[in-house]
Amino acid sequence: MTIADQTQPTAKASQVDLIPAHVAIIMDGNGRWAEARHQPRTKGHVAGLENIRRVLRHLENRGVAYATIFAFSTENWTRPVAEVSFLLQLLAESLKTEVGDLHENNVRILHQGRLAELPVELSREIAAAVKLTSKNDGITLIVAFNYGGRAEIVDAAKRLIELGTAVEDLDEKAFASQMSPPGVPDPDLVVRTGGEFRISNFLLWQSAYSEFYSTPVPWPEFDELEVDKAIQAFSSRQRRFGGVLDEQPK
Ligand code: FPP
Secondary structure, three states, X not given: OOHHHHOOOOOOOOOOOOOOOEEEEEOOOHHHHHHHOOOOHHHHHHHHHHHHHXXXXXXXXXXXXXXXXXXXXXXXXXXXXXXHHHHHHHHHHHHHHHHHHHHHOOOEEEEEOOOOOOOHHHHHXXXXXXXXXXXXXXXXXXXXXXXXXXXXXXXXXXXXXHOOOOHHHOXXXXXXXXXXXXXXXXXXXXXXXXXXXOOOOOOOOOOOOOEEEEOXXXXXXXXXXXXXXXXXXXXXXXXXXXXXXXXXOO
């Protein structure tokens, strides 16, 4: 049984829709969603967390193999201390309450970002979730937590230097090999909810040729129908990877 078996699609994606193998999501708009309801921003994050399950199920239902979610950026540390603590706590709690279910549903969990800068207990819990689900072959959920695209590129450069890489071997393949987590294909589609048109330091290296989709819908309201709209938009794009029509990258 996979997570997708538990849901019925509410919107019909067309048979000819091209399905992205990897969808990466900037889950923006939680705070504004809550404020519009005269609730504290933290309520928006709780609603946002609940929405991850719904969207993950639907993505798997549509045949998406990898989903990356931007849950906490290296810049989010500058938010008010209470909000930062809340987000760390939310991840810690969701690891306790959700991972068993995700594992039963055959979801493989990966982490992307700087683990060492997180509280020790939290980083242990993340590592345990990754280990527990490592053999699962359903959808892969990559949780970008304490992640920043620039930091990731700097870290990759440091590792290449530590490995003693010769200057002539320093190419795109070498850099890509040091990006975390290994073995995940670049995202085909990057979705941003909440109405902005920024990449906000998300997957800078990997999204070089991703299709970008922005919607004004805040993350807590980004439902199955909205997922299908994003897939349909992706389906209508012509990806040329800097070449000419129908040419694929070597
Ligand atoms: C952006 O909304 C969202 C975040 C900074 C955090 C995203 C977190 C979740 C969806 C829930 C937590 C997830 C895990 C896995 C613990 P915003 O607060 O910037 O919204 P705004 O732009 O309306 O202020």
